[in-house]
Amino acid sequence: MPTPPPDPxxxxxxxxxxxxxxxxxxxxxxxxxxxxxxxxMYPSHDLAGAxxxxxxxxxxxxxxxPRYSQTRGHPRxxxxxxxxxxxxxxxxxxxxxxxxxxxxxxxxxxxxSALRAFLGDxxxxxxxxxxxxx
Ligand code: HEM
Numbered sequence: 477m478p479t480p481p482p483d484p485x486x487x488x489x490x491x492x493x494x495x496x497x498x499x500x501x502x503x504x505x506x507x508x509x510x511x512x513x514x515x516x517m518y519p520s521h522d523l524a525g526a527x528x529x530x531x532x533x534x535x536x537x538x539x540x541x542p543r544y545s546q547t548r549g550h551p552r553x554x555x556x557x558x559x560x561x562x563x564x565x566x567x568x569x570x571x572x573x574x575x576x577x578x579x580x581x582x583x584x585x586x587x588x589s590a591l592r593a594f595l596g597d598x599x600x601x602x603x604x605x606x607x608x609x610x
Pocket of ligand 1: 514517518519525526527529530533548551553556557560561562566567570594595596598599600602603
């Protein structure tokens, strides 16, 4: 049997502590309201709720508390992002804010790069506008 590829974020909730992952998401959401492209996409009346959903998702994905599934069910991220126009520009902006957040929080370099790679892969997977579409 071939060994499955290692999952570099699988144990980060234990290694870093769930609070550290939540700090990253909080640093990301602090940047959202003033962002001209992403700010209008997010619910201004429920940014705290949006922050909790992403934080719960990340904590669960990194091996921590299963609260995301308990409160939201299956992530179905492609479906849940369908209402938003995510082209390469939106993906790159999301990653720029997230990269800044990852640098605001004190993290070991390998954890920072593992998180950045994971989040970047998901962000690309969530793009829902064909290249060149108006
Ligand atoms: C590519 C650029 C992205 C854009 C423009 C975007 C935008 C949004 C918006 C506007 C929401 C609604 C906020 C809310 O009320 O919860 C949302 C929700 C969410 N996003 Fe993203 N997102 C992006 C990438 C990502 C990535 C990379 C992840 C995960 C690694 C992610 C995970 C989530 C989750 C877990 C929710 C809440 C889903 C739910 O339970 O309803 N998003 N996103």
